[in-house]
Amino acid sequence: MSSFKCMQTLCGYSRRIIWINVQNTTRNIYNRPKSCQNLFKHEQVKIALKRQQFKSTVVQEERSEDSILKWFLLLIPITTFGLGTWQVKRRQWKLKLINDLHLLTTADPIPLPTDPAELKDLQYRRATVRGRFDHSRELYILPRSLVDPEREAREAGRLSSSAETGANIITPFHCTDLGITILVNRGYVPKNKIRPETRMKGQVTDEVELVGVVRLTEKRKPFVPKNNVEANRWHYRDLEAMAKAAGTEEIFIDAVLESTTPGGPIGGQTRVTLRNEHMQYIITWYGLCAVTSYMWYAKFIKRLSL
Numbered sequence: 676m677s678s679f680k681c682m683q684t685l686c687g688y689s690r691r692i693i694w695i696n697v698q699n700t701t702r703n704i705y706n707r708p709k710s711c712q713n714l715f716k717h718e719q720v721k722i723a724l725k726r727q728q729f730k731s732t733v734v735q736e737e738r739s740e741d742s743i744l745k746w747f748l749l750l751i752p753i754t755t756f757g758l759g760t761w762q763v764k765r766r767q768w769k770l771k772l773i774n775d776l777h778l779l780t781t782a783d784p785i786p787l788p789t790d791p792a793e794l795k796d797l798q799y800r801r802a803t804v805r806g807r808f809d810h811s812r813e814l815y816i817l818p819r820s821l822v823d824p825e826r827e828a829r830e831a832g833r834l835s836s837s838a839e840t841g842a843n844i845i846t847p848f849h850c851t852d853l854g855i856t857i858l859v860n861r862g863y864v865p866k867n868k869i870r871p872e873t874r875m876k877g878q879v880t881d882e883v884e885l886v887g888v889v890r891l892t893e894k895r896k897p898f899v900p901k902n903n904v905e906a907n908r909w910h911y912r913d914l915e916a917m918a919k920a921a922g923t924e925e926i927f928i929d930a931v932l933e934s935t936t937p938g939g940p941i942g943g944q945t946r947v948t949l950r951n952e953h954m955q956y957i958i959t960w961y962g963l964c965a966v967t968s969y970m971w972y973a974k975f976i977k978r979l980s981l
Contacts, residue, residue: 745971745975748967748971748974748975749971751963751967751971752963752964752967752968752971755960755961755963755964755967756960756961756964758956758960759956759957759959759960759961759964762953762956762957762960763953763957765953765956766951766953766954766957769951769953770951773947773951776799776947777947779798779799779800779801780799780801780888780945780947781801782800782801783801784801784802784803784886785800785801785802785803786802786803787802787803787804787850787853787857787887787889787926787928788802789853789855789924789926791925794889794891794926795891797889798889798890798891799888799889799890799945799947800888800889801886801887801888801889801931802886802887802888802889802928803884803885803886804848804850804852804853804857804859804884804885804887804928805850805851805852805882805883805884805885806848806849806850806851806852806853806882806883807848807849807851807880807881807882807883808846808847808848808859808861808878808879808880808883809846809847809848809849809856810846810871810878810880812846812847812921812922813844813845813846813871814844814845814846814858814907814909814917814920814921815842815843815844815845815869815907815908815909816842816843816845816860816909816910816911816912817840817841817842817843817869817908817909817910818840818841818842819840819841819842819843819863819944820839820840820841820863821839821841821863821941821944822863822943822944822945822946839865839866840866841863841864841865841866841868841869842863842864842866842869843860843861843862843863843864843940843944844860844861844862844863844864844869844940845858845859845860845861845909845917845921845927846858846859846861847859847921847922847923851882855923855924855926856922856923856924857923857924857926857927857928858914858917858918858921858923858926858927858928859885859887859927859928859929859930860887860890860927860928860929860930860944861930861934861939861940861942862930862934862935862939862940862941862942862943862944863940863941863944864940864941874938874939874940875938876937876938876939877936877937877938877939877940878939879936879939883934885930885931885934886930886931886933886934887928887929887930887931887934888928888929888931888945889927889928890912890927890928890929890945891914891927892912892913892914892915892925892927893911893912893913894911895910895911895913896911899911902916904916904920907920912927914926914927929942929943929944929945930942930943931943931945
């Protein structure tokens, strides 16, 4: 029992000692010299100023970055607006070109000139010739499908076409009035009519007068096979090689539809329609311009007014 009382006494004495130390420590803190207190306050002010300067620097950098991003993103609607305007001008140019081609192919025919320099300026111009065909030296441009504007208009937008493939029959034509031999695209025949013996009824031997559209040589387009002169398989119009193979002048015309003879190739195989998808591009670019302009306004202008 005496041991328990002794421990209680020691614990109470220890608590009093700890309490006295705490009071002394607190008193020492609050009883510091004024110079120390001022130094402490000065350090606190310096820290606060540094924090304020840091925050100000960060805000300025963020504003600078936002300003750069703001004007950079503005280039998107400006660029799309410029592309849309450019497509408007391109569409006007294409419509004028299509109209000019239509006028050329429907104008009154002129006598066929023989001067190569003059022929270069007569692409798609209608000309008249008189003479006889030499069916023994036919050339075949293939594969070709029948040029039919009405059918093509009906099938516009379809993924597949119902057109049958065949060939265009190119026949040497001796012009009796000019004394030269030229190449005439008589027109289209299906696959089963490519061989001359399958269309003997249409192999005209008499002297005829016909109207044709002047055509110039063309370059081979990408993915188009090369012409096979030995096999008489032509894939594009190479006047120099074709004239050499058939023994004619480098003059080529497409016979008009009215020149078609019963049982023979179908004339009028000059394709004068040009691809015109500029309206789709106009809608696309102006649409992007409108969307990106609103996004730019909502991010940089509308946000500031809130």
